[in-house]
Amino acid sequence: MALAAARARTLRALSLPRPPARVPVPARSCCSQAGARGALPPGEYRAWRERAARDPAGFWADAARGWLRWDSPFHTAWQPCAPAGSARWFLGGRLNVSVNCLDQHVEKSPNRVALIWERDEPGTAVHVTYRELLDLTCRLANTLKKYGIQKGDRVAIYMSVSPLSVAAMLACARIGAVHNVVFAGFSAESLAGRIMDSGCKAVITYNQGVRGGRTTELKATVDEAVKNCPSIRHVFVAQRTDNKVQMGDRDISLEEEMTKADSICTPESMDSEDMLFMLYTSGSTGKPKGIIHTQAGYLLYAAFTHKYVFDYQQGDIFGCVADIGWITGHSYVVYGPLCNGATSVLFESTPVYPDPGRYWEVVQRLKINQFYGAPTAIRLLLNYGEEWVKKYDRSSLKVLGSVGEPINKEAWQWFYEVVGEGRCALVDTWWQTETGGICIAPRPSEEKAEIIPAMAMRPFFGIVPVLMDENGEVIEGNDVSGALCIAQPWPGMARTIHGDHQRFIDSYFKAFPGYYFTGDSAYRSQKGYYQITGRMDDIINISGHRLGTAEIEDAMADHPDVPETAVVGYPHKIKGEGAFAFIVLKEQTPRVDHIKEELKTIVASKIAKYAVPDHILVVKRLPKTRSGKIMRRLLRKVVTEQSSNMGDVTTLDDPSVVKEIMDAYQKYKEKSSS
Numbered sequence: 034m035a036l037a038a039a040r041a042r043t044l045r046a047l048s049l050p051r052p053p054a055r056v057p058v059p060a061r062s063c064c065s066q067a068g069a070r071g072a073l074p075p076g077e078y079r080a081w082r083e084r085a086a087r088d089p090a091g092f093w094a095d096a097a098r099g100w101l102r103w104d105s106p107f108h109t110a111w112q113p114c115a116p117a118g119s120a121r122w123f124l125g126g127r128l129n130v131s132v133n134c135l136d137q138h139v140e141k142s143p144n145r146v147a148l149i150w151e152r153d154e155p156g157t158a159v160h161v162t163y164r165e166l167l168d169l170t171c172r173l174a175n176t177l178k179k180y181g182i183q184k185g186d187r188v189a190i191y192m193s194v195s196p197l198s199v200a201a202m203l204a205c206a207r208i209g210a211v212h213n214v215v216f217a218g219f220s221a222e223s224l225a226g227r228i229m230d231s232g233c234k235a236v237i238t239y240n241q242g243v244r245g246g247r248t249t250e251l252k253a254t255v256d257e258a259v260k261n262c263p264s265i266r267h268v269f270v271a272q273r274t275d276n277k278v279q280m281g282d283r284d285i286s287l288e289e290e291m292t293k294a295d296s297i298c299t300p301e302s303m304d305s306e307d308m309l310f311m312l313y314t315s316g317s318t319g320k321p322k323g324i325i326h327t328q329a330g331y332l333l334y335a336a337f338t339h340k341y342v343f344d345y346q347q348g349d350i351f352g353c354v355a356d357i358g359w360i361t362g363h364s365y366v367v368y369g370p371l372c373n374g375a376t377s378v379l380f381e382s383t384p385v386y387p388d389p390g391r392y393w394e395v396v397q398r399l400k401i402n403q404f405y406g407a408p409t410a411i412r413l414l415l416n417y418g419e420e421w422v423k424k425y426d427r428s429s430l431k432v433l434g435s436v437g438e439p440i441n442k443e444a445w446q447w448f449y450e451v452v453g454e455g456r457c458a459l460v461d462t463w464w465q466t467e468t469g470g471i472c473i474a475p476r477p478s479e480e481k482a483e484i485i486p487a488m489a490m491r492p493f494f495g496i497v498p499v500l501m502d503e504n505g506e507v508i509e510g511n512d513v514s515g516a517l518c519i520a521q522p523w524p525g526m527a528r529t530i531h532g533d534h535q536r537f538i539d540s541y542f543k544a545f546p547g548y549y550f551t552g553d554s555a556y557r558s559q560k561g562y563y564q565i566t567g568r569m570d571d572i573i574n575i576s577g578h579r580l581g582t583a584e585i586e587d588a589m590a591d592h593p594d595v596p597e598t599a600v601v602g603y604p605h606k607i608k609g610e611g612a613f614a615f616i617v618l619k620e621q622t623p624r625v626d627h628i629k630e631e632l633k634t635i636v637a638s639k640i641a642k643y644a645v646p647d648h649i650l651v652v653k654r655l656p657k658t659r660s661g662k663i664m665r666r667l668l669r670k671v672v673t674e675q676s677s678n679m680g681d682v683t684t685l686d687d688p689s690v691v692k693e694i695m696d697a698y699q700k701y702k703e704k705s706s707s
């Protein structure tokens with residue numbers, strides 16, 4: 034089914050009113066003028082929303098012309114995508130993302146602060162102006178060029194958050210290289226997997242990382258990873274600490290080279306649809322997938338959502354505490370804020386270092402206006418009590434944001450009442466690595482009072498969400514639940530999975546032909562607001578980090594004494610979800626506890642520490658269908674303690690396995706609580 038037809042059907046199903054008269058989308062310049070504070074006048078939201086849904090090409094073309102600096106204009110706003118999954122935006126246009134994020138601001142206000150690096154050590158923040166960041170970026174770009182990195186080459190960035198890591202991303206953008214940021218908490222094996230899959234030519238890293246008062250061995254991890262990566266020619270090593278690390282043949286001291294390099298680097302003129310970056314994220318099966326984002330559409334969508342979801346005003350200090358290793362860091366620490374000429378905070382520490390008042394001490398000291406964080410941190414902090422918050426002046430705060438996982442009502446209320454003193458808008462933002470930017474959120478400029486606790490609320494401009502039933506039919510009306518799909522392409526959506534376009538189509542466009550399937554389920558309230566109710570696949574969300582249970586199972590499969598495993602998510606008070614592993618042993622052994630510890634070590638070294646299961650339960654066998662498929666659904670019921678309602682178990686090979694596992698779980702629980 035062609036997407037256009039699907040869209041028409043959806044719009045009919047949603048019975049939107051007739052198109053309004055042409056609604057102009059203002060250029061960004063109007064929001065940087067003093068006085069014209071840039072927020073949309075009340076009432077215009079509706080007009081914008083309707084135009085974006087009905088005339089996406091016109092809406093986004095106006096936005097792209099007003100918002101971005103082009104080397105040459107695009108001739109076609111979008112290519113309506115048949116087959117589904119092949120949308121392209123701003124065809125024929127050429128631009129450079131780093132020029133949009135740096136040069137254009139340097140021309141007008143070179144001394145405006147681009148980044149405030151809130152280093153791990155409290156009170157040692159570093160301010161970097163737009164001019165300084167352009168200088169760093171150009172020197173880094175020239176260094177990459179000197180060592181043969183060219184347009185289209187892939188570069189891995191394995192660094193903690195800092196001005197230099199932001200400059201590394203922008204330097205890639207400047208010369209047309211494709212960055213692949215790998216979260217610095219991932220193991221050597223994970224890093225190697227991502228480097229190999231993407232064919233990176235170079236890695237940029239630090240000697241060490243610093244977080245929560247502890248150092249981590251970044252360079253040593255890179256050494257371990259690149260042993261098995263023949264594509265890597267150079268490892269650029271910057272100094273985060275004074276400690277010396279072993280330098281080998283392919284290692285280059287980044288700062289030394291940058292001092293020698295020219296501070297002017299002519300930007301590469303890129304096609305709108307050239308790759309900007311890839312970022313690996315978990316799927317429900319197999320290895321993590323390299324999600325590809327391109328230049329113009331991604332940048333526009335990140336900047337536009339940054340402006341309107343957070344009601345960002347020029348001069349605001351924007352504090353997103355995410356790491357650059359995740360999409361939130363890409364879109365709302367780097368690209369969105371910098372394209373808008375904002376001052377963006379880089380938070381290197383943890384919410385509890387040196388004490389649980391850190392976030393709010395930083396808010397007070399840096400005078401943060403928008404604070405964007407994850408529910409898992411809020412849940413952790415609320416346990417420490419209100420005093421840690423109230424100690425500090427939070428009067429600069431205007432908007433609070435939540436991202437990455439469902440926010441429960443208790444955390445929402447605490448964030449809103451205690452942190453925001455009931456006067457800041459709290460925006461629960463739903464989106465994904467694949468969507469490039471926020472898709473569903475309350476928008477603070479409009480109808481502030483209507484924000485409802487723990488509800489992601491309304492679609493952003495141009496996002497047309499639909500709920501689907503099991504038969505693939507659009508569910509109409511309100512007060513309904515279903516599979517969350519998006520009916521119409523938007524500029525920020527991922528274009529493909531690196532090296533596997535078929536997997537892209539199969540993952541996102543096959544379940545409901547003609548629609549982008551998010552993998553989440555959602556509820557549409559009586560008023561038409563959206564609430565995300567959870568994943569529909571085998572992806573779990575540990576402390577806001579997305580992980581396929583299959584990845585944990587694959588890692589544990591390496592243990593010679595454990596032939597079978599099954600991992601499911603279970604509700605965890607702080608982390609949101611934790612991993613619960615069921616394992617079958619090859620033979621009875623007194624070494625059970627030892628084996629469990631070995632399994633944990635394997636998972637940490639093959640994936641990352643956060644992926645390690647909290648619970649490992651030995652069972653005699655796993656529940657399997659007659660065709661040998663593990664029924665994880667039943668295990669999920671056991672660990673969520675809903676075993677009175679197991680549903681249909683008739684396809685099980687031997688239904689008595691259910692009681693066997695329930696008994697084992699019961700015993701395990703009794704033992705761990707005693």
Ligand code: WT7
Nearest residue numbers: 436437438439461462463464465466553565579
């Ligand atoms: C998955 C995407 C969004 C950037 C960081 C995570 C879950 C995300 C929310 C929210 C409920 C949420 C979804 C989604 N998720 N935001 N506000 N409420 N669930 O990006 O790692 O690609 O994970 O995170 O399940 O599909 P990601």
